[in-house]
Amino acid sequence: MRAPDWLKLGEDHVWRPYCQHKTASDPIPVVETQGARLRLPDGRELVDGIASWWTAAHGYNHPHIAARVREQLEVLPHVAFGGLAHEAGYTLAKRLAGLLPEELDHVFLVESGSVAVEVGLKIALQAAFHRGEGHRRKVIAFEGAYHGDTFATMALCDPVDGMHRAFTGLGVEAVHLPVPKEGDDFEGRFAEHASTAACAIIEPLVQCAGGMRFHSPEALQRLRRACDTHGIPLVFDEIATGFFRTGAIFALERAGVVPDIVVLGKALTGGTLPLAATVAKRELFEAFWDDDPLKALQHGPTYMANPLACAAAHGSLDLFEKEDMAERVARLEARLEEGLAPLRDRPGVRDVRVLGAVGAVEMEPGTAPASDAFAKRGAFIRPLRLRSADVAYLMPPLTIPDEDLELLFSALAATL
Ligand SMILES: *Cc1c(COP(=O)(O)O)cnc(C)c1O
Numbered sequence: 001m002r003a004p005d006w007l008k009l010g011e012d013h014v015w016r017p018y019c020q021h022k023t024a025s026d027p028i029p030v031v032e033t034q035g036a037r038l039r040l041p042d043g044r045e046l047v048d049g050i051a052s053w054w055t056a057a058h059g060y061n062h063p064h065i066a067a068r069v070r071e072q073l074e075v076l077p078h079v080a081f082g083g084l085a086h087e088a089g090y091t092l093a094k095r096l097a098g099l100l101p102e103e104l105d106h107v108f109l110v111e112s113g114s115v116a117v118e119v120g121l122k123i124a125l126q127a128a129f130h131r132g133e134g135h136r137r138k139v140i141a142f143e144g145a146y147h148g149d150t151f152a153t154m155a156l157c158d159p160v161d162g163m164h165r166a167f168t169g170l171g172v173e174a175v176h177l178p179v180p181k182e183g184d185d186f187e188g189r190f191a192e193h194a195s196t197a198a199c200a201i202i203e204p205l206v207q208c209a210g211g212m213r214f215h216s217p218e219a220l221q222r223l224r225r226a227c228d229t230h231g232i233p234l235v236f237d238e239i240a241t242g243f244f245r246t247g248a249i250f251a252l253e254r255a256g257v258v259p260d261i262v263v264l265g266k267a268l269t270g271g272t273l274p275l276a277a278t279v280a281k282r283e284l285f286e287a288f289w290d291d292d293p294l295k296a297l298q299h300g301p302t303y304m305a306n307p308l309a310c311a312a313a314h315g316s317l318d319l320f321e322k323e324d325m326a327e328r329v330a331r332l333e334a335r336l337e338e339g340l341a342p343l344r345d346r347p348g349v350r351d352v353r354v355l356g357a358v359g360a361v362e363m364e365p366g367t368a369p370a371s372d373a374f375a376k377r378g379a380f381i382r383p384l385r386l387r388s389a390d391v392a393y394l395m396p397p398l399t400i401p402d403e404d405l406e407l408l409f410s411a412l413a414a415t416l
Contacts, residue, residue: 007027034061036059045378046380048380050394054267057398059397062270062315065319066272080302082300088311092305092314100279105285113263115148116263119297125198125199136197139156140190141157143178145207146208150171154171157210161387198232202237204236205241206240206251206355214353217257234260247333248326249325249326260284263279264276268316270312274309329398332356333356336394337359340352348368365389368390369415392416
C-alpha cells in the first residue's frame with residue numbers, strides 16, 4: 001500500500017504513543033470508519049478487534065451519537081464548568097448517578113481516564129486529611145494493575161510487569177498486593193498497610209492493560225470487607241470494565257460489591273469524544289462540606305464536562321438503554337468462547353480465557369505476532385506486551401456483526 005501524503009508530511013513530527021520509533025513499523029493509516037470497520041486509503045477494510053482502545057462500544061459513526069453531538073455543537077460547544085453550568089453536564093451527572101448504586105451520587109466530569117483516577121485518589125486523600133488522618137497517604141493497589149499514564153496513576157500500575165518502570169518511586173506512595181485468591185492470607189497483608197492507607201483501588205473482575213487477568217467476585221467481596229474492617233474507601237476503576245464489557249452494565253454489579261468511588265471512561269462516549277467521570281459516595285462528598293473554602297475539592301480541568309463530550313455520552317447511554325445489552329454481551333461471550341477455543345493448543349499459547357466481551361489469548365513473552373501480520377488477514381489486533389506474557393486479545397465493539405467476528409477469529413487462527 002502506498003502511504004498517503006499526509007502520513008509522510010507528519011511522520012517526522014508526530015510522537016506516537018508507547019512507540020519505539022526506531023524499530024516500529026509505520027502506523028496503519030485510516031481514512032474512514034464505519035460499524036466495526038476501519039477503511040484504509042487503498043479501499044481495504046480492517047475489522048477492529050479492539051474498538052479503539054475499547055471505546056467504540058456501539059461501533060463507529062453511530063448516527064444517533066453523531067446527531068446528539070451535532071445538535072450540541074450548534075447550540076453550546078463549550079463553556080467552563082467553573083461558576084457556569086450547562087444542561088448536558090447537569091443531566092449527565094444525574095443520569096450516571098441513576099445508573100449506579102444509590103449511594104454513589106456525586107459525579108466529577110473530566111477529559112481522560114487517568115485524570116479521573118487521580119481525582120478519585122485526591123478525593124480519598126483529601127477526605128482523610130479533613131478527618132485529621134493526614135498520615136493516610138498510601139494507596140493500596142494490586143499486582144497486574146493498570147490505572148493510567150499520569151504520575152499518580154503510574155505509581156499504581158504493576159511495578160514489575162508494567163510499562164512505567166522508569167518512574168518507580170514517583171507519584172503517590174503505593175503498595176501492590178496480590179489480588180485475593182482462595183486460601184491466601186490477603187487479610188493479613190492488607191492489615192499491614194491499612195493504618196497508613198487512604199484508599200484501595202482495583203479494576204474489578206478484569207485487569208485489562210496489565211494482561212487481561214481475571215479474578216472472581218469473591219476476591220472483590222473480600223477486598224470490600226477488608227476495606228470496611230479498616231475504614232478505608234474502596235475505588236473501582238471501571239474505565240475499561242464499565243458499560244457492559246463484562247456483561248453487566250458495571251462489573252460492580254456482576255461482583256455484588258458497592259465501592260466508595262467508581263471511575264468511568266472509555267465507552268462512556270462510545271468512542272467519539274474524550275470524557276471520564278469520577279463518581280463518589282455522598283459520605284465522601286460530605287467530608288468536603290464546610291465553611292472553609294480550602295476544604296473544597298481542589299481540582300478543575302479547563303475542559304471538564306465539555307458539553308460536546310457530555311452530549312456524546314448521552315447518545316451512548318441512549319443506545320445502551322435501547323436494547324438488552326446484557327443479553328447481547330452474553331451471546332458475544334458464547335461466540336468468543338467458541339471462536340477462541342481452537343487456539344488453545346497453538347504454539348506459544350498458555351491460556352485462552354473469556355469474560356463478557358473480553359477474549360484473551362495469553363502467550364509466551366515475545367511470541368505474539370505484530371499488528372501487521374493480523375492486518376494482512378483483514379483484522380486490527382494489537383497484542384499487549386508485558387514482561388511475563390504477550391496477550392493477543394479481542395475487545396470488539398459490542399455490536400460487532402457475526403461476519404466481522406468470524407473474520408477476527410480466522411485472522412487469529414491464520415496468524416498464531
Ligand atoms: C484506559 C484506562 C485508564 C486510563 O484512561 P485514559 O483515558 O487513557 O487516561 C485507566 N484505567 C483503566 C482501567 C484503563 O483501562
